[in-house]
Amino acid sequence: MTNDSNKSNCSLAQYAPLEVVLFDIDGTLCDSDPIHHHAFQEMLQEIGFNGGxxxxxxxxxxNIAGKHNEDVATALFPDDHARGVKFCEDKEAMFRRLAKDKVKALDGLYKLTEWIKDRGLRRAAVTNAPRANAEFMISELGLTDFFEAVIIGSECEHPKPSPDPYLKALEVLKLSKDHSIIFEDSPSGIKAGVAAGIPVIGISIRNPEQMLLQAKPAFLIKDYADPKLWAALEELDKK
Known part of the structure; x- marks a missing residue:
């Protein structure tokens, strides 16, 4: 269960009228982390990492979840960054093979996308994933036409946890952070949104809640079917 301090303030009313909703992809639109973990596990075992x-x-x-591949490469191969980068590229290709037809939307996601469309809100995906992965997952989820823009961390000056990707999304959409919200599942992503000055709703599907709370989300939800989310959105509608 989420701790009491997180339960006490699940309001988004101060951000009304809402204009834009920004989403991370991995672990936020879909529970893809187990597939990433499996790909890393298998490939690292093959090269004898961690003694096999x-x-x-x-x-x-x-060490890996939510981080940009440049940082992952450094963490896994501190003495050979070029090898780490190549390893991560190969791993992403393996992920796409493994994930084909296995990418499933988080509970309640399509209810939320309909809510967003019904209100004419603007939307973008903002991710540290490579563009090939991002577009693959969005396509697998049937959301290619939903997103107006897909912002890639490596195509910004700095990836998450820097605020740059989220600030770039607002720049592309020509909208203010004052009427925006973000959905994120990783400490890195939450920190990026908070640093951009945008309230972040954290999704606690995989990462430990305490770790997410340390990054200071507005509040946490289990998935998009969480009653806490819909109570907050209903309050926003009233505003």
Whole structure:
């Protein structure tokens, strides 16, 4: 369960009228982390990383989840960054092969996208994933026409946890941060949104809630079917 301090303030009323909704992709639109973990685990085991012992979920969360591949490459191959970058590129190709027809939207996502469309809100996807992965996952989820823009961390000056990708999304949409909200599932992504001055609703599907709360989201939800989210959106509608 989310702790009491997080339950106490699940309001978005101060951001009315809402104009734009920004989404991360991995772990936010779909629960793709187990597929990423499996790809990393298998490929790292093949090269004898960690003495050939498969990486744990804890290792994956701490060193890989939500991070940009440049940072992952440095973490996994501190003495050979070029090898790390190539390894991550190969791993992303493996991820796309493994994920084909297995990418499933988080509960309630399509209800939320309809809510957003019904109100004419602007929207963009903002991710540290490579563009090939981002467009693949959005397509698999049937959301290609939903997003007006897809902002890639490596195509900005700095990826998340820098605020640059979220600020670039607002720049592309020509909208203010004052009437925006973000959905994110990783500490890195939440920190990026908070640094951009935008309220972030954290999704606690995989990452430990305490770790997410340390990044200071507005509040946490389990998925898009969470009653806390819909109570907050109903309050926004009244404003």
């Amino acid at each position: 012992i498969p990486i744990s979920e804890e290792f994956y969360v701490e």
